[in-house]
Amino acid sequence: MFPWLTVLALLPAVGALLLIFVKGGGAKLVALVFSLATVLVAAVVGFSYTPGGGMQFVEDAVWIAPLGAHYALGLDGIGLTLVILAVVITPLVIVASWHDFDGAPLRSGTRTAAGEQLPPKYDARVFFALVLLVETCALYLFLATDVFLFYVFFEVILIPMYFLIGGFGGARRAYAASKFLIFGLLGGFVMLASVIGLYVISAQAGKASYLLSDLMQLQIPTDTGRWLFVGFMFAFAIKAPLVPLHTWLPDAAEQSTPGGATMMVGVMDKIGTFGMIRFCLGIFPEASQWATPVVIVLAVISILYGAILAIGSKDIMRLIAFTSISHFGFIVLGIFALTSQSMVGSTLYMLNHGLSTATLFLVAGYLIKRRGARTVDDFGGVAKVAPVLAGLFLFAGLSTLSLPGLSSFVSEFMVLAGTFSRYSAVAVVSTLAIVLAALYILIMYQKTMTGPVTPEVEQSVTTDLNARERVAMVPLVLLILALGIYPKPMLDAITPAVTATMQHVGVTDPQPTISAEGGR
Template identity: 45%
Template sequence: MSALVIVLVLLPLVGAAVCGALVKNGRDGAARSAGFAVSLVELVLVAVVWGLFDPAAPTRFQGRSSVEWIPAFGVSFSLGLDGIALAMIALLSVLVPVVIAYTSFTSAAERFPDGPDGEPRGAGGFVALMLSLQGVLVALFAATDVFVFYVMFEVMLVPMYFIIGRFGGARRQYAAVKFFLYSFLGGLIMLGSVIGLYVASGTRLGAATFDWAELQRLAVQLPESTQIFLFLGFFAAFAIKAPLVPLHTWLPDAGAASPIGGGVILVGVLDKVGVFGFLRYCLPLFPLASRTLAPLVLVLSVIGVLYGALLAAMQTDMKRFVSYTSIAHFGFIGLGIFAFSQQALAGSALYMVNHGISTAMLFLVVGMLAARGGSNRIADYGGVGRIAPVLAGLFLLAGLTTLSLPGTNSFVSEFLVLIGSWPREPVYTVIATVGIIFAALYVLWVYQRTMTGPLRGEAVVGGGPGAASARALAGGPGSDTVDTDPPDAARKARFGDLSGREIGVLAPLVLLIFLLGFFPQPVLDVINPAVSATMSEVGVADPVGPNGVAR
């Protein structure tokens, strides 16, 4: 399996180079098709690795490989998979072909802004950047060398910066720079702790190393004060990336300015790097510091749940709305991780996967709606369900999985987080549960305003795509335009319901929403060994006994 893990890293990078060469030769269509084919092959290979992965194996990492990289500092390009890393790579391998298909082959994909020479930008360059980002993220999740993880943590900013800054919306340059600076600064702070770990390993282990397994062995020898100092360096980078309040402000700007496909990966996978870092690095490498500083993280998490929910309810832009809902959900993930129970940790790891699927679904449906109306403003829509019932139905499904309706994928993970957090942290659990009520309010409020009632809003009755934006810029009539007449065939034809290709793009996500809603056990079986190992490394007894009763 080790050779397959290496291929999972290299294949998207090679595909990105091929797509870039095709774009340079003016073959944008060929680049899009080649990129989609590469992403499908990657998906098949991930499925093979999933089938070969043995949850009962005695070692934490499977498919390990190591190539000497910087021998003077003991750095090796080392890769290996535990269940959490495999689940994140599987999520990425599903979302990338969905994003490429949406961007390249559907009429709903937004038109990328023109370049400096006035020529429209093709999707081939976007596909090349997306594949390069996928290769870097696979290496990041699979890294078993802390220095390699750090390098990938910083390198992943580059393709995402260009995805936002080159292919995004009106404020793309501002959002791209803000995203890059926040994340890069966090990475530099983490670098200080990486160097500190390296020095400490040389002092206490006899040989300085960046190997994760050796550094985890070092954890029992480091005093709590040193662990706290090093923990905070990693935590700063991961809290920015997660993002936890108050380090979250880059996400709404980046999410709103990103192209839809970029937003799917940004909110669906890339910001999971932060909570993945908590699980892989903060808890196992700094167990004493993790236990000491857990109350701080729990406070920030529950604040994020409530703050994100309240801000989501006040948004006027649909893409910012999705971004703020994500901030609220990340609060639940943080609560589950630092509650230190098997159920809560498993729920958080599963939540990472389920949130990626739910957010991807919601982002794509928002993109398909905006492609028809030419606006991201909630007030520019109303009564869409009368002329686009399939779009309205899938919008409702995306909203229901976001609020964790039983039967959808998010419910299982949120339930595990709450039931697992309760025995150890009942106060924080109760406060976080209030966020579920807020989630129902903001999701149903947006659905009601955009999809139900009479036809209204410039995007629906004001003259087609772009009309709402044009009128707003010109200072013309507002978005309270209401059409009380029954929708006619002409209006239906102009606005349009989802096409077969658009439904095909969303179909895999719909399938996963229900499949993981009713049968989450296959993913939990893969995740649970890594969760159990993390609990053991932190040195905290599970507050819930094997019979489900609190100890």
């Protein structure tokens, strides 16, 4: 059988390698061509995928025999959802970042009048190569059905992301990149202990194997399983990120370029919540149920805490990062509410959050580049001088706050409704975040886009979005509208995979209760 998944995952890496030999503006074109070729392969795979057909396009070859490690890939409805997210966002980031590094002066080692270290000049080829490498790592992570293979790319993705932050970020890029790397390595180190533990247990059972299908059949002692679960969950909670392991994200997003922040929050961070479903629930069903009360409390704290901090944030990029912490709280809540509706909603939420956040980060990047400033108070009256930019900014914001008719509403509603059926009080408290979301989005829009045009905006924001910038936004807008109006194709793909996961965990949806009076 043709190795479609290998081709899909390796295409961006091949493009990144070729960029070494391409100079000038041709590098951008090569990056775009390979990202679009990846979209075409993903389309072939997606249209050939059969909902409810289990793990498909399976590839399996022995990789490191003494460790029981396999080069094993497979695709189910949950993985397909995130593959779509990765392949859609990457070419749009490339288009949106097309001129971000044109004519950048060589300024390595220099400082501003305020004493801030300026970023050095980097060849644009490096940026686009790193974006493609992040895509390759993410695709392998969403497709891997071997724990060892997953772990390798779980660590490797830190490298291109580190350089996207530290090589192209703002004045405090070194601090933000180092903090990102330290948190990521800490999570990976703890997870490694659990990965080794799984090898020991599988070897004791008579067959050393890291294949997910083999590990799901293991009879792991209760206490051991709980400790191993904690190792995986700790790493995924950092990646997601979940409070209190979230502090790296606002700094990293604030110091990243808009394209880098989009790849990080829109694509990379989904690895954490994906891993919770695929590996925590898949390998440690008993431990997942045991940890559910604590995880749900942390998820609710993340939902409210992220929203409150977003309201108080002045930096636009940092504000968007805090909104994502709140949204990741919703995703984790839906996963560990352990109902089919909430888990399907969480999986769809990963896709919808990625689309909404990508739109918001990229439009914010257009705005910041024009103004040369990034705090909310630096703007005012932008809608009068750049109405298309302001309209897209409002659209992205409304999608982020889950306006009915847009894609995020469907997934957030499913998470809350599914959670309510099992944990009604938790769902009610979490609903407060909807009000807070309206505050942080509408206040930001009001301060930046409405009112009289400030002199600084009038002098700096002299043009609206050009054709290239609009092209980068059109697919995101169309997908947000389409999934808001007709999410059925994605739900049909996700639901069978979620049903299989719940059956493996051994949970069923709560049955509705009918009062004695209601039954008369």
